[in-house]
Amino acid sequence: MNFTPRTGTKHFTASALIENRGRFLVQFHQKLGLWLYPGGHIEDNEEPHEAMLREVAEEVGVTVSFVSKERESDLAPFLPNDSVVELPAPLATLCERIAARKDQPEHWHIDLIYHCRMDDGVRQNLEESEFMQWVTPDEADAIPCPPELPALMRRAQRLGRA
Numbered sequence: 585m586n587f588t589p590r591t592g593t594k595h596f597t598a599s600a601l602i603e604n605r606g607r608f609l610v611q612f613h614q615k616l617g618l619w620l621y622p623g624g625h626i627e628d629n630e631e632p633h634e635a636m637l638r639e640v641a642e643e644v645g646v647t648v649s650f651v652s653k654e655r656e657s658d659l660a661p662f663l664p665n666d667s668v669v670e671l672p673a674p675l676a677t678l679c680e681r682i683a684a685r686k687d688q689p690e691h692w693h694i695d696l697i698y699h700c701r702m703d704d705g706v707r708q709n710l711e712e713s714e715f716m717q718w719v720t721p722d723e724a725d726a727i728p729c730p731p732e733l734p735a736l737m738r739r740a741q742r743l744g745r746a
Contacts, residue, residue: 585602588703589642590679590681590692591734592639592690592691592692593689593691593692594690594692594693594694595692595693595694596625596626596632596696597623597624597625597626597635597693597694597695597696598623598626598632598633598635598636598674598694598695598696598697598698599621599622599623599624599636599637599639599695599696599697599698600621600622600623600636600639600648600697600698600700600702601621601675601697601698601700601736601737601740602621602622602640602644602648602700602702603651603699603701603731603737603740603741603744604701604702604718606741607718607719607720608621608720608721608724608737608740609621609622609644609702609716609717609718610716610717610718610719610724610727610729610733611643611644611716612714612715612716614715615685617708617728618728618729618730619717619719619724619727619729619733620729620730620733621697621733622639622640622641622643622644623636623640623695623697624639624642624643625637631671632671632674632696633650633671633672633696633698635682635704636696636698636700637740642699644716646702647702648701648702649700649701649702650672650698650699650700650702651675651698651699651700651701651740651743651744654706670728673733674696674697675695675697675698675699675736675739675740675743676739677694677695677696677697678693678695678697679692679693679694680692680693680695680730681694696715696734699740699743699744710718714737716732720737721734721735721738721741722734724737741744
């Protein structure tokens with residue numbers, strides 16, 4: 585791993601890698617010309633997982649559940665009370681360089697990416713369009729998307745089976 589310090593402004597973001605039956609939801613980001621997972625900036629006084637849930641509701645119009653929350657916490661018996669709680673664990677935390685655009689200088693996103701699921705009934709009502717589709721990791725290899733996206737999908741599938 586590269587732990588070289590990155591200089592410049594950093595923004596904290598939270599995203600959702602939403603899986604259903606081995607396929608993942610991606611959205612087309614028109615400004616970037618890429619297929620991405622839903623997500624966005626963490627607002628003041630918002631916990632990362634709350635930001636991700638809000639962004640998914642705003643961008644996709646659905647609710648999701650955390651895959652990591654399905655695992656039993658081995659810390660729970662040792663947490664003294666409500667003054668210490670364990671938050672849902674992200675699948676990955678990436679530091680992503682965001683290129684300069686007209687309206688903002690180059691900066692970094694520290695992105696907490698959560699592995700999530702939707703129930704089958706919701707997925708059937710969520711229609712694919714030219715801006716939203718369900719893809720496998722192999723299909724993601726063939727579309728314009730960030731190079732880490734198919735690898736994140738494969739990690740989610742591998743850990744989801746564990």
